[in-house]
Each structure stands twice: as C-alpha cells, then as structure tokens.
Amino acid sequence: MTEPTIFEISSPGRAGVKFQASDVPEFDVPKEFLRDELPMPEVSEIDVIRHFTRLSQLNYSIDTGYYPLGSCTMKFNPRINEVTARLAGFAKVHPLQPVETVQGSLALMYDLQNWLGEISGFPGVTLQPAAGAHGEYVGVMIIRAYHKDRKDAKRTKMLIPDSAHGTNPASSAMSGFDVIPVATDKNGNVDLDSLRAVCDENTAGLMLTNPNTLGLFEQDVVEVINIVHESGGLVYGDGANLNALLGVVRPGDLGIDIMHFNLHKTFSTPHGGGGPGSGPVGVAAHLVDFLPCPTVGILEEGSDDYPPLYGFVEPAKSIGRMKAFFGHFGMMVRAYTYISMYGKEGLKKIAEGSVLNANYLMTLLKDTYKVAYDRLCMHEFVLEGHWSDAPGIHALDIAKRLMDYNFHPPTNYFPLIVPEALMIEPTETESKQTLDLFADAMLKIAEEAKTQPDLLKSAPHITPIGRLDEVKAAKDLVLCCWIPEKNS
C-alpha cells in the first residue's frame, strides 16, 4: 500500500508543465549568483496527478465519512464556497491594488466584520488573524495593551480553567503573562471558590471557553464574568465552541470582552488537512481602539445614487499588524457565502441541530460508557474509555478500533481532566442514521473490549497502514525524502 515519494518517481528530463519560449532578449545572470544545483524532482503531469490522487485515497475525510472529533466541529464543507472563493474577481486580485479597484473585496470584508459582530454581540471585529491560535494571541495582546493604556502595570496573571485547550496557556505565556490554573467543580463548571481565591488586583484576565471543552455550558457564566470584572480583569472567550451558540446566545451579551472565531469550524471553511484556518477576533466597545491594523471601514459615506467608498482604517491604539496584508481573504469569502445562506433566522438551526445531535448520541452511549459529567450537554460530550472488567483497554484502543468500522476516532486524551477521555462532537450536518450507526459501532466495541480485547489492541486492521511507531519517528528523525543529488 506504500506510494513512492515524488523524488522516487523522478526521471531525468521529464517535466509536468510547459512554458512558452521567451519573447524578450535573454539577459545573463551574473555568475556569482547563478545557481548550479537544483535538486528537484522531474516528473510528467500524469505522474503528478496519479501520485497525488493515490495519496488522497489514503486519507479519511468528511466527504468519505463521519468525524466525531470533539472541539473540531467537522461539519460538511459546502461546495458553493469553493466556487465563490475561486471567482476571478476574488482569486485574481492583488492585495496592494488601489482601494478604488477592490471595492467588492472591501464591501465583503466590511459586511463580514459586521455580521460576525452581530452574531456574537461585539461592536468591533478584525478579520486579520490567520487561525484560532493567532486570534488568541491577538486577544491576549489586546488585554495587555488595555491594562497598559490604563497605566495598570501590575496585572500579570492570566487565569485559565484546567479544562482549557493548550493554546490558551501557550498564547498567554507567549505574551508574557503568568498562567494561573482554575479548577473545575463537580458539575463541570468553573469552580467559583477557586476563581475567587485567585482573582485579585493582579489579574489581567480570564480565558474562558464556553461551552467548555467538556461540552457543558458554564451554568454560572454571568457570575464568573462578574467576579473577573469586579477585580478589574477582562474575560477572553475562546470561540472554538461557538457552533453551539449560534443564534441562541451572544457571548458579548453575557459580558465577555473579547473572543476569537474559527471560520474553519463554525463557518464551514474546509480544514484542508490542517489549515488554512482563519481566526477573526471580536471585541466589546472599550477594546475597539486596540484592534490590529488595519480594519475595513467606510472612507466616504454613500448616498441613494452611490455606494459608500470602503477602505482601510487604523484603530487609534492598535496593537499593530499581525501578518502581511489583511488576513485569509479566501476563507472570508467562504464564510460570507455560508452565513448568507443561513441568514437571520437560520443560524440558530445550526446550534439547535448540533446540540440535539450531541445529546441524542450521548443518550445512546451513556449506559455503556461513563459520561464524565451527566447533564445535558451542548454540541459535544466527553466519555471515559475504560471499564474495570476490561483491564488493559484504553481510550486509544477504542479510537483505533473505530477505524475498522469506517469511522474516524473521536478526540482522545483531551480534556486532560477526564481519565481516558473520548470527546465526541457530531455537528448538525450528520443525520440520525449516521449517529445510529456510530452508536452501534461504539456499543459493539465496548462488548469486544470484554470478549476479544486483542481485536482492540491490534486495531486498526483495515486501514492502509497499521499502528505507527511514533517513538522511532522521534528518535531516528527522518524529516526529508532521500534526494540523490542533495544527499550524495
């Protein structure tokens, strides 16, 4: 089942693309700059198409099956998005063109800023961050800038619940904050006493994921936010789980000060095997001046006869630029297309569908798998993948065995506070029939765990390749193909 590498199928003299002969005189490259060796493959066009087509067939994908991946929101990726993003008027536009020639792009960005703001309850939005973690970094830098602007230099503590995603503490530490963990209570909420104990005049903020990574809505969310605000801190909302809230409740209304969106989760842009993401950030009124620059604004108001002139504006106290140009525009086109197709009444159907699917699936599974916190969940839930009468079976074995039933495994070993965690998020785009089949597979595996544990231990059996030796990969690092010209 092994596909040779592109270097291994290379044959000297082949090329996959033909360029036209030059129509201008030739100019010599000074000898001291001219490259002599270019160790790149030489393959024909059909070699390339077959090679990458075969590689694609080794992948699991949304188009081929169901991903119950908790915290990843693996919903269907509408194909219309791919069509709109490729319209020549979007795909063939240079980022530094005069604004008069790109009013379509700017109008789209202006609307998307407003739409995301309206959906989440934030008056200011930047579309610049390239991914969720990048948006988070923007968020913590805005928190820093806000306190600095108020000459409140002592706020060095960032409070982070122990259920949080690893990027939260990493972003905080990168921005120079001391990370202070906050415990989770017996119902899966932020523990209020633990929060009060660490919240003081040195608190810069709290990074809150709501629904949290246990898939639970923070039952005391208003109180949590009040405690932090009373100490003078800000509340950062991790928007990774926004899918559960669309049209149902707006984080800004709850009092959250700042939040990132994941267009590749909530707004259906494709994951692409690990990117590109897109991580816009929304802020409350008191933080609008700190947004990264530039944002899109109206330079000249329109009238009945003329549309407005859109252009770039620089927020007064901006933290600065986060990347080249203006963000992942291609992802913005996809998200814009998607939101416009749901509209003002439709978005809540997304949240309702995802929460209904999750609770239904949890109901089917909770007599067989221990539910970490037994209450209504939001868009996802966390099971424990171990039983006392199946010694030696771990969450990992269940995950790998699911592949034999043609399902992608759930997120496992996260959140860290649940033993042998299996984190399951169905999304609204899966049908009842798919969920029933998945539940059947999970129940069969639970049975096998007790009767035929070896089946789990040696799984997967039907995949292109078996369990891989990750220790060897890290020990005998091989990060490049063997390339004759380069390695000789």
Place this chain on the structure above:
Amino acid sequence: MFIPNTEAERNEMLQKIGLSKIEDLFSDVPKEFRYPDLNLPEAVSEMEALQNLKDLAIANDSTDDLICFLGAGAYNHYIPASVDAIITRGEFLTAYTPYQPEVSQGTLQAIFEYQSLVASITGMDVSNASHYDGATAAAEACVLAYHHFRGKRNKFVLSRYLHPHYRETIKTYFQGYEKIQITGDSAVDGLQTNEDLLKFVDNDTAIVYVQYPDFLGRIHDFKAFAEQVHAVGAILAVSVNPLALGLIKPPSEFDADIVTGEGQPLGIPLSYGGPYLGLFATKNQFIRKLSGRLVGETVDNKGNKGYVLTLTAREQHIRREKATSNICTNQGLIALTSTVYMSLLGKQGLKQVAKLNYDKAHYAADQISKLKGFEVVDNGAFFNEFVVRTPKPVSELNSLLLDYDILGGYDLSNDYPELENHMLLAVTEMNTKDDIDYLVEILQEVTND
C-alpha cells in the same frame, strides 16, 4: 440544505433524550439572553448566494481585467490546471489535521514531500510543515532566536529592506517583551547598505534578518555579511522569494541559519492577500526549536514505511504554558498547493519560469530606463522586481495608468519617506513583451507634458 434531519427525526431524537422541545436543550443558557434578534439579511438560496457573490467579485478589477506590474510581496504567476484538480479533491480538502496517522497517510506523505521540496529549494537541512505566511514565519524565526539564546541576547537587527509588513509583524509579536530591542531598519540617507546594517550587530544580537531578493528586488551577495554576523555568534535569518531560487544561489550557500519566506509565488492565487504560505527551513541544529508541525518517517507494526507527526512534545497540547509557540495549525492545503506546483514544474520548469521572470523584468527595466524623466535605481543584480525613479508622484502615475487598464507598481513612499517618487515594478512570466512595450508607451504618454 446542510442539515439533514427532518422534523419527524428531530422529534424522535428529542423523545429519546427525554425532552419535549428543542429550547429545553438550552436550559443552562440564561433565559434573558436566549434567542436574540439578529440584524442580518434573510437567508438566500445557493443560486442567489452565487449571484450576490458574483456581483461583489465583479466590483473588483482583477488581473484578468488589468495588466499587472504590482508585486511587493505577492506576485501574479501562472497556476497550472492540475494544481486545482488535486487540491479540490474532497479527500484532501475536507480531511482533518493528521493526528490519526493510520487514516491520514495521504496528508502526511504530502507534507513530508513538501518539507523535502522546501529543504531542497532553500538548500537547508529541514523544513517544518509550514507557517501562516511570510510575515508570521519571520516572527516565528525571531521567537526561535529569542529562545535559542534563552533570553540572554536581546537585540533583533532587521534590514530596512525586509518587507515592511514583516517588520511590523515582528514588532507586534514582541511588544510584550520589554527587554527586546528591535533595530536596524530606521531611515537612512539614500539606500541602506550591508555595512550600514552591520553597524547594529553586536554581542547582544540574537538574530539578523535580511531579505533575498530584498524588498526592492535586489540580489545581494551575503557571504562576507554572514561571516560578520556569525563572528558575533548571532543567527542569520533570510526571507526569500522561493521562485527566485530556481535561478539564483540558495541562502545555504552563504551559510544562512534560518530561511523563511512567502510561498505564494509557488502556485497560490493572489486572493487579495491570503491564504498564503509561510516557508520555514533551518539547519539541523535548530530542529528541536522549530515551531509548528513536523512530519517524520517511521514504520508500522508490520514494518511498512509510514509517516507521522513527530516531535509533538514541543507543542502546546503537551507543554501548554511552557511551549515556546502557540502555533496549532499549519497551512495544510496551501502547503499541498505548493507541493503540487513544485512537483509539476520540477527542476526544469522552476529554472525556466524563474528565467522568464528575470529576462522580462530586465527587458522592462532596460526599456523604462530609456524614457525621459525615468531612472532605474541601483541598477545592480535583481530578479523580477526593480525600482524606478518617476517624474511624477507614484500615486498620481498609477491613477493615470489605471485609465489604460494597467495596474502600476508599488508606491515606495508608503513605507520609505526617502523614496518619494519611487515605484517598485514587478514583471513575471504573465507579462508578454507587448504588455511591457505598452506599459513603456503609456508611461511616456502620461508623463509627456
């Protein structure tokens, strides 16, 4: 549309859960905030959505409508049809991050090949699985350098001709680090030389950042420069245009430690600035300090060759606040795009397209230098971009060019006050000799007063 369950199925599911209506699912949400009225447009069908988006797209002038001579970090190149044929395959497009290697060998091997191709074209030992873009890759190189010296060296020296957006991004990333001094890129009389830049480099310097070709399009020989940077123990980082490396010596030949760059010229559409591709390659000694994902080769339980994400212990999932970077995603599909592009062009195509760019840019420079009132500045070696002193302000000239459907060059006075009336022109394989001659003719016409 995108939600399959019918009302009958929804009711059946609610019953199984033990609830009577959908709103009961949200009992934990404070009632006063539930179901806000959203000020958004009404839903549209797919057909209407497409029409709306076409209306917006048509309000832009694209490079199909204009003859493009604009570059400055994003370039108009030809993208072979096979690139899109591969990257729109659902198995690549809709796959998740390859955390489960048994069902992700396609993505993993493609990234492994990407790493190999990037290492090859840059001449470096290793490449990561990509960063967001050229700017954030440069910022991550500075993060690497900061941690390499464990915070004991506090100076980053940036060339004035490192892309202005990259310099701004690095400064944003480090605003929380009060000891860090970012320097080297302040204004000078005329043009900054390598010697000018070296004056900033000392024993407290962690990293020196140059661009190759630089923001003004020029190719420098950094050999002696690199020796001086290394003499004080600093890291030399180089931001590249990877397409130029099909023709000119890779930075490894002058002993660069880190090579980053904007991968957009490798088959990635202009797309109004993104998503693009952050290249990041280094010498072996920095492998364990690389941020972002890495794919390594290994074997499965039957001894078959396979690929996995490796050295994950560096990442934030495990190290949390002790991680040196919060990077989580890479540019997956865009890295794949460049992998297909580099494979298709291969050794010959990359040389050929780079040489076409070189020849056409040099022809354009030659022709423009003959025009009255125009002068090609610092006429040394350059790749596909060069600076022209213009007889009128660049913004004024560009408005006039637009009337003739020409997208003129970048106005350098935006970032360099000392380069008033200086235009940065880019010429690629997309520009025919006729296009160039037409540009020259119109430049003459609109300045002939």
